[in-house]
Every structure is written in structure tokens, then in C-alpha cells.
Amino acid sequence: MLGTGWYGAVAAEAGPGKTVAVVGDGAVGLMAVLAAKQLGAMGAPPVERSRDRGRIIAMSRHPERQELARFYGATDIVEERGDAGVARVKELTDGLGAHSVVEAVGTQESTMQAINSTRPGGRLGFVGVNYDVTIPGIDLFFANIHVEGGPAPVRRFLPELIQLVWDRKIDPGKVFDLTLPLEEAAEGYKAMDERRATKVLLTL
Template identity: 60%
Template sequence: MLATMMYGPGDVRAEERDEPTILKPTDAIIRLSASCICGSDLWPYRGSNPITAPLAMGHEYCGIVVAVGSEVKSVKPGQFVVGSFCISDNTCPHCQYGFQSSCEQREFMSGAQAPLARVPLADGTLVATDELPPDDLIPSLLAVSDVLGTGWYAADAARVQPGSTVVVVGDGAVGLMGVLSARQMGAARIIAMSRHKARQELALEFGATDIIAERGDAGVAELKKMTRNVGADAVLECVGTKESMMQALECARPGSMIGYVGVPHGVEFDGQQLFFAQKGMLGGPAPVRRFLPQLMDLVLTRKINPGRVFDLELPLADVARGYRAMDQREAIKVLLRM
């Protein structure tokens, strides 16, 4: 089959690889209905994470189960499933606490930018639908797997409440999903920080009430002006750079929480500064598994349309072009068709 491998910064190839097989009795093999490229795939692509061996890319997935290991009980061949980018057993204390992304058996999914993928711990990781979903819902169901689940977690960790004033730092796909999530949670005011017209428009479509195009100090000043110098009740940090994190901290009102889901690169916090600013923080890889049933239901009942975040669709053979488009910010998020 054709699969996506990354050999080094900027070097992504669709090439022939063996089809995956059941390696453990808890595995499932799924045939992907579609796949996509994640913002986090750009970290190694841009050289921010070292690559010591070729990487089998892709961790967002949904599709039809084609085989299961002998111990798998909750899903069976023929079913349509969505899974999290974090593999989890969903039974350990961390999973039971709702933090499946810290599962005692946590693994990170890989190899899903391909027509077939192996999903470990299938019972804990996958959630099946009652029936096969219509084709037009595939992009949105795929989005649940990571990008929506991650935006949702950012809003959850930031404790967005009905009536909250929310700031979303980052207009990438996750930030846009953060806007959608805050809206679903009843936020009264959702301020998206974005300076790209197409992304601003999508943010507004997803429920943003205000846009701040300025960055850095100017962006913070604008936010302060909008909130009578108070700051936001909840801040979603969806980038992971030092600049975006500082912006998030400055936008948050004292006592509020910052939900941060961009993997921090080069970010350090000074304890005393954080203390006197009195800003709360909770982040990490999103426990998407906790949210899967609710988010899949919202998609299947057509209450949300997160698939709108895909603005470029390519055949898997053109995956390298997809990476380039996202790296150059020509595309928000790329859907790959098999």
C-alpha cells in the first residue's frame, strides 16, 4: 500500500510499504475512510523535533474495522470507528479519571496517513458508531480524532463556562476548533486572535464574536481594551511557542485558567512571575477518548461541522504537497483521500 514516511525536515514521501498486520491480540486493523495532516506533523517537518529514523506519519483516523486481535471485544470487522491519537486502555486509573492521554499504557498513534492502519489497545481506544455514517460526515468524524478533541480539551481545561469571555490564541486548525468548542460550551464572547482573512472568516463561522488581528503587545492591548482591562475568563493556547504562551498569559484574567494544547517548544515559566500574576494552567495531550462519544454524537446529529476546517483535499499520493501547503500556511488543514 502507499503510506506516508518522513525522512527528514521537509522530506515527506508517499511510498510503497507493507500492509499492517495484527501484532498483539489487543490490536485492530482499520481501513481509513480518510486521513489528514496535523499541525504537530510540522514540528519534525520544520526541524524542531529531531528525526533519527524514518517516521510513519499520521495519527488522526476513522474508518472501517477489517481485522481484530483475539482479545478485542468491543469492536468487530465491518464497524465504523473513530479513535484518539492517544492510544489508551480506558480502564487504568488515569483513564477512569478522564485523562486517557496519560494512560498507564499510553502510546501515540502512528502510520495513519495510509489506507490501512494498526490501532493498538482497540477496546480502549476505538468508539464505534451504530451504523455506517454517510460519506459527507467523514471529514467531521475524522476531525474528532484529534483536532476537534484537542480544541475541545483546551476549552475544557480552561474551564469555559456558559457566559464566559474566551480568548483563543492561534488560528490554526486546533484554534479554530477551540472556537467551535467554546461556542458549544456556551461562551458569551469568543475572541479569536487571527490575522489571516480566511481563518478569521472560519472563526466567525465557528462562533467567534470578535477578531483581534494584532499580535504580541498590540494584540494584548486590544484584548484589554475589549475587556475593560480585565482580561479573559478563559484562554485557549493553541500554538506552543514562547510568544503565543506569553500572549495567552497576558490575556488571562487573574484566577482564570489557560488551557494549553500546542506542544510547547522553547517555553519556560518563571515560578514567581506565574505566582504573582495568578494565572492557572492545565495542558497536555488531549484526552480525546473522554470526549469521543459526545463529539461523535454532535457530528452525527449534524449539530457541529468541524470538517469545515479542511480547506484542501488531496490524494494520498500528493501528501508531500499537503505538507508544503500547511507549512506555507496556504492550507489550514489538509484532508487525504485514499
């Protein structure tokens, strides 16, 4: 989850002076928020920030996950979805959309929300596993954005991420909000599916 969220942020070219929007508040989305912060999305000096710079926007409807998103670096929470979510992101960015957007869900709605939340010339990193998602060619054509994503090359980032954890610069483990014994793994998956847990830690 950490490596996947990190790849989403890297693919979206999150960095200093950029506004980053993350579509999805699961473990991967929350790790993308963490990654955006670590990659410097909040790095611009406050005097240089405008409404469309130096923000990390997390799209979430769940209070517990909103709290985690803010812990990991989110400056703004957008609860709206679909067209309303896109409109809210544009409202926060002077009508332009985010420089960098991470799609971490994989549904039709979240994919189109991510595409339409990206400003022209911006970058979309998609790491949500999408099934039966259809992107109208004309919509992608006129979006005029860069798109990169797919299975995360996690090993590429492991040395850096392990060091960040070892040095206590990041704490990805906070997404584990339910601990169950291994024999209750099925209940763990059910809890995540019903959004009663963000990520389940199984113990032996």
C-alpha cells in the same frame, strides 16, 4: 484536532457568561472556538452581557481563518500579537483579560500572550505543542491564574463529539480546505506549513 481543541476549551473552563480568547487560528484553535460556543460561552442572555462577558475572541491575522472563526462562533477578531494582542484583549474586557484562554500554538510568544491575556483568577488551557518555551517563574506567579493542558485525552470526549457531528450540530470538517491524493502528502504538509491550507484532506 476537534478533540484537542475541545480539551483546550474544557481545561480553560469555557462556559456560560465567560469571555473566551483563543490564541492560534490553526485547526486546533478553530476547534477551540467551536468548543467554546458549544460549551455555552455565548449562552448569557444579551441583556446580561457586558464588555467582558459573553465574547469569544479569536486571535488571527488570516482572512480565511477569521471567516471560519466567525462561522464557529467568534464574536471578535484580534489581529495583533504579543503585547499589542494582550492590550487588545484587555481593551475588549474592561481591562481585565479573558476568563478563559486557550493556547493552541506552542511558541514562546503565543504562550506569554495567552498567560497575559488571562485575567487574575482565570483559567488557561494549553494544547499547543511547545518546544523551547520558557516561562519566567515570576511572570507566572503574579499572573495568578489556573493552568491546565498537555496531550488531549481525546477518547474522553469522543462519544459526545461523535454525537454532535452525527446530529449535525457541529461541522468541524470546514477546516479541511485543501484535498490532495495520498501520494501528495508531503505537498499537503508544505501547504499547511506555508499557511496556504488550514488542514489537508488526503484521499486514496
